[in-house]
Amino acid sequence: MSLAEIIAGLWGGILSLLFPSSCLLCGRAGETLCRSCLVKLPRLEGMPCPDCGLPGDGTLCPHCRKDKLPYSSALAAAPYAERWRELIHEFKYCNHPELAGPLGCYLAEFLEAYLSEAKIDLVTSVPLHAERLRERGYNQAELLAQSLCTVNGKLPYRRTLTRVKPSLPQHTLNRKERHANLRQAFNPLPAALQGGERVLLVDDVITTGATVHECSACLLKAGASAVYVAALARKL
């Protein structure tokens, strides 16, 4: 744990003593996201594309019929819209690292059956550029992945990637520009993988899939035998 993370943790503790938290969605005193709001959040409907997870009729979607993805599959629990958008915004940008607790639990429950079948060796997350980490104080994808591992109780978490190129605001770019912007944005951490590992890569949101695409390619190059992607939400 870095000094910045320790300070962010202490500061969070002081704030929660001064201002006891309430649920961001219903306002009830207690947790930042209460269980009853959590279970009522919308889920993705339909049968996902087996490769990219886009909801459809359960067969390969038009994109995946055209291009082979580096990852074996991508699963997301929810549509990136309305309340999920607000919630993930709070988690990422509004100093609510504690949302990793309920959201990690949500993801672990969503993935329970899948994880027992996919034979994952370790869980990792999409890294944040050092500059962004300094501003934000935490990497929400990493906290989410760690929380997932805590709830799951069997899978180890490991940092495997580093982000060497800061991202431009992705929402201003089209699909092609996003991929170009992310090219060589990630590097594997030295000795993070021995070779042959089946890795679960966690991110909070999948938008175009460009980020998880680049991270997966990087993990495979570093020796992973397969990469599976999991996210809370995906843009439709």
Ligand SMILES: [Zn+2]
């Ligand atoms: Zn609530």
Ligand SMILES: [Zn+2]
């Ligand atoms: Zn697909």
